[in-house]
Amino acid sequence: MYPADYRYTKQHEWIDVKSGIGTIGITDYAQHELGDVVFVELPKVGAQVKTGESFGTVESVKAVSEIFSPVSGEIVEINSALADTPDKINTEPHSSAWLIRVRLGDAKEIAGLMDAVAYQAYITEAAAGAAH
Amino acid sequence: MVNFGGWDMPLEYSGILAEHQAVRTRAGLFDVSHMGELEIRGPGALDLVQWVSCNDASKLIEGQAHYSGLMTACGTFVDDLLVHKISPSHYLLCVNASNQELDFEHIVSHNRFDAKIENAGPRYSQLAIQGPRAGEILARLTPAPLADIRYYHFAFGKVSGVDCLIARTGYTGEDGFEIYFDPQYTDKLWNDLLDAGRTADIIPCGLGARNTLRLEAGMCLYGHEIDETTTPLEAGLGWICKLGKGAFLGSDVLERQKQDGIQRKLVGFEMQDKRIGRDGHAVRIAGHDVGRVTSGGPAPFLKKNIGMAYVPLESSAPGTAIDIDVRGQSGSARIVPLPFYKRAA
Numbered sequence: 001m002y003p004a005d006y007r008y009t010k011q012h013e014w015i016d017v018k019s020g021i022g023t024i025g026i027t028d029y030a031q032h033e034l035g036d037v038v039f040v041e042l043p044k045v046g047a048q049v050k051t052g053e054s055f056g057t058v059e060s061v062k063a064v065s066e067i068f069s070p071v072s073g074e075i076v077e078i079n080s081a082l083a084d085t086p087d088k089i090n091t092e093p094h095s096s097a098w099l100i101r102v103r104l105g106d107a108k109e110i111a112g113l114m115d116a117v118a119y120q121a122y123i124t125e126a127a128a129g130a131a132h
Numbered sequence: 133m134v135n136f137g138g139w140d141m142p143l144e145y146s147g148i149l150a151e152h153q154a155v156r157t158r159a160g161l162f163d164v165s166h167m168g169e170l171e172i173r174g175p176g177a178l179d180l181v182q183w184v185s186c187n188d189a190s191k192l193i194e195g196q197a198h199y200s201g202l203m204t205a206c207g208t209f210v211d212d213l214l215v216h217k218i219s220p221s222h223y224l225l226c227v228n229a230s231n232q233e234l235d236f237e238h239i240v241s242h243n244r245f246d247a248k249i250e251n252a253g254p255r256y257s258q259l260a261i262q263g264p265r266a267g268e269i270l271a272r273l274t275p276a277p278l279a280d281i282r283y284y285h286f287a288f289g290k291v292s293g294v295d296c297l298i299a300r301t302g303y304t305g306e307d308g309f310e311i312y313f314d315p316q317y318t319d320k321l322w323n324d325l326l327d328a329g330r331t332a333d334i335i336p337c338g339l340g341a342r343n344t345l346r347l348e349a350g351m352c353l354y355g356h357e358i359d360e361t362t363t364p365l366e367a368g369l370g371w372i373c374k375l376g377k378g379a380f381l382g383s384d385v386l387e388r389q390k391q392d393g394i395q396r397k398l399v400g401f402e403m404q405d406k407r408i409g410r411d412g413h414a415v416r417i418a419g420h421d422v423g424r425v426t427s428g429g430p431a432p433f434l435k436k437n438i439g440m441a442y443v444p445l446e447s448s449a450p451g452t453a454i455d456i457d458v459r460g461q462s463g464s465a466r467i468v469p470l471p472f473y474k475r476a477a
């Protein structure tokens with residue numbers, strides 16, 4: 001379910017880093033919590049993002065969720081296809097429905113994020129908490 | 133699951149969009165057992181109902197229901213409700229879950245008519261089967277002549293062998309039925325209705341779709357469009373405000389408001405860009421804050437982003453351009469007539 005080579009945040013974003021470029025999206029857990037996604041607002045290419053700061057919003061029928069960047073850096077690409085097909089976030093959150101690509105300012109930042117095993121444990125705990 | 137007026141209720145089952153679409157095109161089943169029921173009995177029952185609510189219950193025939201408002205002395209809403217006339221000395225009121233206790237106390241405090249008032253919520257479960265195929269599905273489980281139950285009328289009959297009050301009412305803008313029965317049969321009727329509707333692709337629906345459906349149909353929700361600060365006249369509910377029926381709680385205030393004219397009015401709006409105006413967002417005209425969005429969000433069937441808001445009367449005409457402050461960014465919108473959606477007759 002959760003790709004082993006991605007890294008994850010507590011706010012349910014994922015990042016896949018290859019050659020200094022990080023592709024960022026929201027996790028399957030996040031899309032499930034949000035429900036049917038109807039609108040995505042992303043920044044422009046060239047904008048700077050900062051670790052832990054909001055760079056956009058994903059809106060479902062029932063809620064608005066801010067998306068927080070797992071790393072600092074410069075946006076080199078945005079997934080403009082999501083403007084017309086925001087529902088891809090529900091069906092392919094870990095692949096075609098990525099949100100932005102960022103050139104990392106500091107590649108070492110990734111070390112502070114969860115791996116797939118830790119994230120799986122984290123959301124299992126979150127789900128158990130929600131049941132009580 | 134979300135907590136709603138003390139009840140744990142699913143916000144969605146298969147997804148709000150799919151559930152919304154099912155009700156508009158086929159059928160959906162809602163467990164609305166959280167809704168409150170109050171029963172008023174005795175020779176003074178009608179007088180009490182007439183005194184506390186703004187619609188004219190003397191016009192109801194046995195087996196008929198209507199939408200009404202439970203009024204404060206200021207002509208504002210304690211709650212909105214459905215009034216069912218079971219007999220000349222027996223009325224069943226269906227009220228909002230979160231207001232049930234307050235409604236009960238309010239009605240008791242105005243009972244100069246020696247009526248018997250029962251908070252009957254614990255004695256009823258309620259399921260709503262809604263959508264163009266709702267009647268066809270329900271007919272498979274009941275000998276009651278559903279075709280003879282006109283809109284906003286009801287009958288007593290068995291559904292799957294269980295005694296029910298079967299009302300042709302709903303909160304979705306579609307045809308459909310709401311059935312009231314002994315809570316011990318909730319699981320049975322829920323499962324039997326889903327089974328009976330399988331060939332019609334009925335699906336279970338949660339609070340999320342209930343809200344998008346009623347919003348698209350331009351229906352008010354207590355705590356959003358109406359509350360203790362709003363009157364029926366401001367909310368576009370003049371049709372349930374029967375000032376000619378004789379004095380009732382708040383009627384003097386409403387009479388005056390009708391003569392003087394309302395200052396603000398509930399309107400519908402459609403977003404003109406991709407932004408989504410939501411509950412609580414500020415409404416601006418020419419840079420000035422004029423009100424707040426009472427309910428707003430996507431309209432899944434119309435595929436537009438819509439909402440309702442109070443605006444000054446002089447700015448309430450359909451076509452008027454307004455701005456919605458969507459988390460610091462301005463979204464443009466246009467006032468449109470209500471309801472947004474009306475089913476084909």
